Amino acid sequence: MNQNKTILVLGAGIAGVTTAIGLKKLGFNVKIFYKPRPFIAYEGFSEKTKDGLISSSCLKASLLLKEQSMRNSNWASNSKNVNYEYVVCRANLDEALLKDAKDNSIELIESRVIGAVDCSEEKPKITYKIDEKKIEISADFVVDARGRFTPFKDEYLSGPKSFSLLQELEMDNLSQNRTSIDSTKDGWIWQAYVGNKKGYIQFTCDEELAVKINDFDELLKILKEQKAEFWSLQNAKPVDKIVKRDSFSKIHKEIINTKMILIGDSASSIDPLSGNGAFQAMSMSSIAPYVINTIINKSEIEQKVAIDFYKSRVQFIFDKFSKVGKEFYSLEKRYTSDFWQKRQNWPNEKTSDSKKLPRIEEKAVVTESYIFAQDVIITKDNPMGVWCYGKIEVVDLAKYCLGNKLEKSLEYFDEFCKKNSLSMGLYNSLKRWCIEQEILV
DSSP states (O other): OOTTOEEEEEOOSHHHHHHHHHHHHTTOEEEEEEOOOSSOOEEEEOHHHHHHHHHTTOHHHHHTOOSEEEEEEEETTEEEEEEEEEEEEHHHHHHHHHHHHHHTTOEEEEOEEEEEEEOSSSSOEEEEEETTEEEEEEOSEEEEOOGGGOOOSSOEEEOSOEEEEEEEEEOOOOSSOEEEEEEETTEEEEEEEEETTEEEEEEEEEHHHHTTOOSHHHHHHHHTTSOSOOGGGTTOEEEEEEEEEEOOOEEESOOBOSSEEEOGGGTEEOOGGGOOHHHHHHHHHTTHHHHHHHHHHSOHHHHHHHHHHHHHHHHHHHHHHHHHHHHHHHTOOSOOSHHHHHHHTOSOOOOOOOSOSSEEEEEEEEETTEEEEEEEEEOSSOTTOBOEETTEEOHHHHHHHHTSOHHHHHHHHHHHHHHTTOOHHHHHHHHHHHHHTTSOO
């Protein structure tokens, strides 16, 4: 059914490639338009990012996440080794992602996409450029995953304007790879040594300070005013020019319609301090193929369910990680500069859910490759709703338990588990979950 339908994916980062592979698995004809990253950047990734790449069939990309670096945190007067992270050159990761896309029979077109997606006609259209030749192409749907480089016509909501200054370094050889993060007077600093005399430093600060820094010497001048151990700068030399890019949290007001969808940083981006950018991207790309499949193949009513579902998920993820960032910033009590004051007071606290928990509500869910509306259980730990525990549908179980006293609920629970032939281990696990979520009370 989908093999005659073409979807264009703009961008070949984590969000773009994982979405493209998901669409290919649903039978769509998928083309990725990409342009190599214009600067060198390193990024730290968690174990859950590696797991996400594997589950998304990005096996070559996952293999780059092989050697973890100890991460030292010097934050709010506390210095400690907090965790490990995989530090990867994004150019190498991009190359591996392209190979993964090719392994999944996705057509790759190296080009520069010009401007925003044109949704004014029946089918969405893009204009791209190869050498000096401009080419227009229409498709059944467009996925825009160009990240922070995506040109937007709509408005967005954002947090305080942060910019990150990125500098690749040539360093002395160190005995092992390492990273560190430091809170300082005017921002925060991430340093990394990735082996083979290669290092990296990133200074994140207010926009007003960032505009004053245009080269390595100007960066050094500002860093001298910050109190931190700049171990990455000892006998270091800059490699290429300093890179300046925005790194503040923002979410766009129009992230999806019946012709196109924004994915990853194109839809919403979070402060890198939260350390969840890749996870956020894959949270979107894991559901986007089913949203698109519903938009292309189902009725207007079902399309609206899918669109609202995607909007609410992106907003939920954005709110969650914006709050995580605020919590990190709020730990720092030594500094009272505008940089810290702004971020310790954003975002504003949202009104908590005043409805009774747990409860049953109709919400959108992913099932059989589409998005459908059905009853789910809203709990304190599942504000977006849950309808399965593992592979077991539990809504009817919850409905009964929430409508009856504990004694009857326990009897029904035993009957439910017996009917579904649950093992003793799964029986105990489900029972514990029902108690924790206050379904069995």
